Amino acid sequence: MIAINIHELTKDYFVGFWRKRRVRALDQLSLTVNEGEIFGFLGPNGAGKTTTLKLLMRLIYPTSGHAEILGKPFDDVAMHAHIGYLPENPYFYDYLTAEEFLAYSGRLFGLSSTRVKSKIDELLQVVDLKDARRLQLRKFSKGMLQRAGIAQALINDPEIIFLDEPMSGLDPIGRREIRDLILGLKREGKTVFFSTHILPDVETLCDRVAIIYKGKLLGCGSLTELLVGDSSAIEMVVSQFNYELQTALRLIATDQNVAGNMLRLTLPDQAALFNALDAVRAHGGQVVHVHPLKESFEDYFVKLFANESISKAP
Amino acid sequence: MLRRSITFFLVFFLFGFTAIYFLQERINGVVGEYHQTEEMLFLPSGPMVKKLSLGFESLVADIYWIRAIQYFAGGRMRDPSRRFDLLYPMLDITTTLDPAMIPVYEFGAVFLGEPPPIGANDPALAIELLEKGIAANPNDSELYLRLGFVYYWYLKDYKEAAATFLRGAELPQAKPWLRTMAAFCLSRGGDRQASRFLWEQIYESSENKRAKENALAHLAELQAEEQIEALEKVIAKFREQSGRWPRNFVELATHGFLRGIPLDPSGVPYLLDPESGKVYVSAGTKLQIVPK
């Protein structure tokens, strides 16, 4: 089941005072998000992530292209009752208390007041804001606001949740809490679409990722798909080594270094691994650790942008 | 989508403002465009309005002037028997706010003095307004013309008229005929020639559309008077010859006394009364002012 389908979505802005220049913020973006998955939308600041989300939420209008959410056109008003949205750096009504704010949000979804009341209790518990229930939002810290934002995005029990930079400005504890929350949402069968510029978050949470840069989609797929491991290198850590072993291994390994009383080796392939194992056995060393080296996501990312920059170089 | 909503809105806009038009006219029907019947009754004094104008006296004067004209013109149309009690206060306030508004004095000179149904029938107020204008604008000889004219035409006080014209003649930029007029007044006050000349001067120097119209109406009146006099002379001759009054103008024409049926200055034929030999202006005349 496809939860979100974006088809050649484009957004142009016109800047300048007299003769307007056209700036393309989003260029023919096409991607699909499956039901029940956590989808990461990754890109540096200014890449077009927030623009995409604003387009989907009907806050701005596309120059061309369209999208469907839950099978309905994205400007279908009734469909918005089944989704939740947390904007970037959210700012909510100062003068309302957390409780009042959630009640207002609930009413705007068209929920009955009894339903809203029970939901508020539940949500305040989930986002750990029970104590701040009657506190005015103007007194909330950034982390508290973020959590309040998530609460209002969940009040209608949505099928898809859109989060724009949900971890921004949070301390490690806050980030952990949000992460657990997102995983919890997946367990409930919801789809989560979130944008971020922080790689590790994507690595730990997402089923699939889309990478966007300067308005263009650079890659889309699961992490395993994207990180084509043509690298067959293997890393081995050895302890209780002597000088002879080191010399022997130097001939086999492409790289070695010593850290404390551990010898760390990089071996080019499976054949080299067996040779190294023989050497260790012959010289009386201990194998502590063996694992295949995959290209890290960071490497992939940097390589991707290097390509982009080079291709744009004059 | 944008085009559709714009067209929809423009259509709605059109309907809406048509409705507004009708509603506004209805509202005006109930209270008048200025809600005049009520607000106007509570007119404050000139100095008070001046204080309240907060430095915008000139603008407020303009507004009062426009309202005075509307009060005068609209009132006349709505109620022919109306007295223009508020005309003087409004003109007074206007000139207190902006003493240099010459057209206001000129307007007041005519319409304060004119008898009903045309004006407020109070030449004394006209004189007061004009003297105020002269005090504020001592070098304006037109005002002396107007003032002298009020004495001449509405009060028939030829001595005062002459005196006023002489005052005006003293000014450096005075028109030369002011002195002549003074003499005229003293010697032949009430003379039709003099009156016509004066009305012609008033017509020339008036900027206000209504004042000009009024001057023309008076000139036509004088012309009618003259024509009637001439006609009655002819009729008298006929009586001398035939021993009776003529039956009608046709008879006079047939007998060669007239070239055709005489028309008044507005193009409507005169009436001849065969009993008395008097000539009258027809009831169907288009003259605004009818000679007595």
Next chain:
Amino acid sequence: MNKILAIAQNTFKEAIRDKILYSLILFALLMIGSSLILGMISINIETKVTVDVGLSSMSVIGAVIAVFIGINLVHKEVDKRTLYSILAKPVRRTEFILGKFFGLAFTLFVNLVIMAIGLVLVLAYVKGQAYSRGQVTEIHASLFVAVFLIFLQLLLITGIALVFSSFSTPTLSAMFTLALYFIGQFNADIKHFGVEAGNVAVRMITSGLYYLLPNFGNFNVIAGVSHGKPIAAALVVYDVAYSIVYLAILLSAAAMIFSQRNLK
């Protein structure tokens, strides 16, 4: 409908939790109270002065409130981005505009009621003094009709401010709204200026302006009321119709403009 009501209630909450509102109401009450002093200076017209000052203050202060809250109705939410989480929900842009309008309308209503109560109290005191001197006068029902007409006027001002707020900054919105409020007092004069000018083109333009610009003079009955004259029922009926039609035009303009906007 329920959503419009929710937005309206929220707008009202925001207004009453804003301290500026209280300063303005206090100012109005002070002005009404000042008529006690003015009345002492001018003998035999204390009642007239009280009603004049009272109703005029309500009209002006009400207009100030309508303008200064009105110009921010949309702009503040766009600027602070509180609008994002609202419009991402199943709320139409038109519903948002209507909700904002009714919220401010209700706020103005409450303010007028407070000020009217103040006026009635002062008036009762003043009349009591007059009574003790042997003058007999009653508080006319026309006073409340005048307050109602002031309310209609304030609704129109709110509508105008809302239109500007839907696309312009607060400063410009305030300028234009106040300008229209001021000019709208002189609609008849503009029209007659054109009549006197004689030029056909000028006359057509000024006549057009006469009907297009909001005619606030239609709602001003203060002079009559302060002299104890009754207000024609027909005027009230037509004024209500006028307000409804004009507001419909204003609100649909605001909704249309706002619906087309890309939010930053």
